[in-house]
Amino acid sequence: MSLTITRLKSLKPKAKPYKVTDGRGLYIEITPSGSKLWRFRYRLGKSQKKICIGSFPEISLAEARDIAFEAKRKVARGDDPALEKRKQKIRNEYLAANTFETVAREYIEEMMVKGGLAQATIVKANYFLEQLAPAIGNRPLADIEPFEVLAPLKRLEGLGKHETAKKTRSFAGRVFRYGVATTRCTTDPTSLLKGALRAPRPTHYAAIVDPKKLGGLLRAIDDFDGYILTKYALQIAPHVFVRPGELRHADWDEFDLDEGIWRIPAGKMKARRAHAVPLSRQVVTLMEELGAQMGMEGYVFPSTRSRRRPMSENALNAAFRRMGYSKEEITAHGLRATASSLLNESGIWSPDAIERALAHGDSDAVRGIYHRGRHWDERVKMAQWWSDHLDELKAKGRNIEAKKRSVHC
Structure with missing residues (x-):
């Protein structure tokens, strides 16, 4: 018998976990602690497999059925939903560990410090990172879009720091290109920002020529x-x-x-x-x-x-x-x-x-x-x-x- 919202709410925990099926491979598991977890069971070849969809009521009955239906379609095509989910988890963990700030600090250390660049250059690089970090520091490098980089650059421009904005964009571009080279992202979104910033006025240093x-x-x-x-x-x-x-x-x-x-x-x-x-x-x-x-x-x-x-x-x-x-x-x-x-x-x-x-x-x-x-x-x-x-x-x-x-x- 298919599940209903009323029945789901009435399910009580027991001394041991137990299952109540909804049909077509979808069921809910009630744990001794009272948690209600959606599962989808399927067969791929000779193997019996299952994936965890989420918990009720965070995942509603209708949502659980939609997810199970999509998983069933993947199985029909010969795909393995459990394997895809593990890959997605690994990808998410990988992206979370490769934020803009993480990759930028690695770039500074590997390409600048170990490359023997001047200390003043390294200090400036860290300063540019400080300008970008509040906006994109915690964002996965591969997910950052051009408008996200543009926002902190426009803030600098609004403060009259046109040269700093230009150099900060250049630094961000180097970090993204380093990310491409080390397979952390596929493109440099700053390449689309050329022309988005006002050109800084040339600096004329006071000098004595008399x-x-x-x-x-x-x-x-x-x-x-x-x-x-x-x-x-x-x-x-x-x-x-x-x-x-x-x-x-x-x-x-x-x-x-x-x-x-x-x-x-x-x-x-x-x-x-x-x-x-x-x-x-x-x-x-x-x-x-x-x-x-x-x-x-x-x-x-x-x-x-x-x-x-x-x-x-x-x-x-x-x-x-x-x-x-x-x-x-x-x-x-x-x-x-x-x-x-x-x-x-x-x-x-x-x-x-x-x-x-x-x-x-x-x-x-x-x-x-x-x-x-x-x-x-x-x-x-x-x-x-x-x-x-x-x-x-x-x-x-x-x-x-x-x-x-x-x-x-």
Whole structure:
């Protein structure tokens, strides 16, 4: 006899489990605890099998019959509902263990930390993950749709953080592509978001391009009475004009002072290509002085708190403010624009050599020996000329000041 709602509700527990059939393989099992569990029994070949559908009243009588009917159709096609259910359970567990945050942290560890990328790059990756985690961190990677990624990106955009939104989307894309490569998902939904964010305005870093004012800056740096490592970083930065992050993360092992070369590994460069910086006599002297005072191990410019960490990201800019220069006048990154402008204005050096010195568009593969690339000889001469030129600009102001003092005397 088929079951009814009234009969289902009247079924009472007994000392041992017992079954009441509904027909066509569907039955309900009542346990001693009072639970009422739907089961579907079927035969596949010579094997007698069963699957658990769920409990009553969470699964109603009508729903249980529909599920049993669909299972019966699968059996008629030769499929095994129990096997499919086990596969689905494994898949669900697999997806639950492969959320966006789980895969993202694995990507950071495997591809970035073990790949030897700069600590600053890894810190930024974790920051991008923090922006995405509230929205999609707990979502299975394979189930995430484009609109879910777009929501946190639009939130950043709404805060005016256009560049952060763009870089966060790029990070998410790398995680999804890593997921595809490791069979955790099949597509990168961020590929459909191109054009969905407003393009960030290009950042222009404040820079001094007037030679007289540059001389004044160099004299102010020499007179700086702050932390000794900060002063040396300020003195060296105008001569080498690398990015501030590359200077802060400089390691003594990267320098060959006898040969006059600073070899920066690919992991520390913005374009992920190794770069070599020719060192003038002035820079070598400053490096030797610094090494004699502070030692030549680990970071060249370590943090004041720990030699195992690089100098603070804001250390140089804070020093400029202390010296009386506003953020509209000069920034650490602006020293690159200073060098680029004045080197180009000199008319002595080829634009290609200047661009290569700035590590712009450097597409050459690393050849094992960093300093045998194009324009190297010209760059060596240019580095020395630039340092000599900086010394001249610095000295002119001092000579004028000395003459003024002698006249007043």
